[in-house]
Amino acid sequence: MRSSLEQPQINVPPYLPFPNLDCYQIVLGHKVLTSPASLAEEEVSSEGWVGAGHKAQGASCKVQDAECRMLTSFHTTFSGMCQARTDCYGNVNRIDTTGASCNTAKPEGLNYCGVQASRKIAERDLGNMNRYKILIKRVGEALCIEPAVIAGIISRESHAGTILKNGWGDNGNGFGLMQVDKRHHNIEGTWNGETHISQGTRILIDMIKKIQRKFPRWTRDQQLKGGISAYNVGPGNVRSYERMDIGTLHDDYGNDVVARAQYFKQHGY
Secondary structure, eight states, X not given: OOOSSOOOOOOOOTTOSOTTOSOOEEEETTEEOOOOSOOTTOEEOSTTOEETTEEOOOOOEEOOOOOEEEEEETTEEEEXXXXXXXXXXXXXXXOOOOOBOHHHHGGGTOSOOHHHHXXXXXXXXXXXXXXXXXXXXXXXXXXXXXXXXXXXXXXHHHTTTTTOBTTEETTTTEETTTTEETTTSOOOSOTTSHHHHHHHHHHHHHHHHHHXXXXXXXXXXXXXXXXXXXXXXXXXXXXXXXXTTBTBGGGOHHHHHHHHHHHHHTTTO
């Protein structure tokens, strides 16, 4: 139950790096108002967070992760900053996928196809992907999209940068980990930096939003998959859910990326 008392005014510094926070904890005086250590999607009202003789009021919130950050501003300390949301565009674990086609798996030296092949490719990329894990998660939190999806695209596009030459691929047209096409976009940042990952992710989100408008009756998870497929060849190629990948490279882009993303999500992304 929410408190019937008037909510206190909380001045949050404008430079907070995580605009999609579900909730936060506050230090009043010298006492820290804390929530349970593990909330796991449970709805929690800030009423009852007690410290320094005060009861905190505020809107209820959902916390997905116990990972927290600290930020100090003047005399007010914001402690236990809850991890930003990353589910604004769907949950990759809820998406059905057929995984990699044999045309994608065979050049990787695999004699099998499907989800198993996608997961094996992602497993091979994991060590190199972890070099960018902090950046990927930071961008995912800032833009409210699952870091695992970003990692899945990076794996598919560049094997976490290992197949690039001086940061370039696709005959000199694709730039960086996410292979932003210089023919359609103004290149931003260095090939393996946060600015580049943010640009690639914003392009992905634009594709998702175009699929949302094109197929408003699809679920968010279906629209997410459609946006991933569109990242390869554009939203015009997505004509139906079942055949969205026809016309993408090896006719499997969305399904392969989703299967890889599911693997990365199981490994901390």
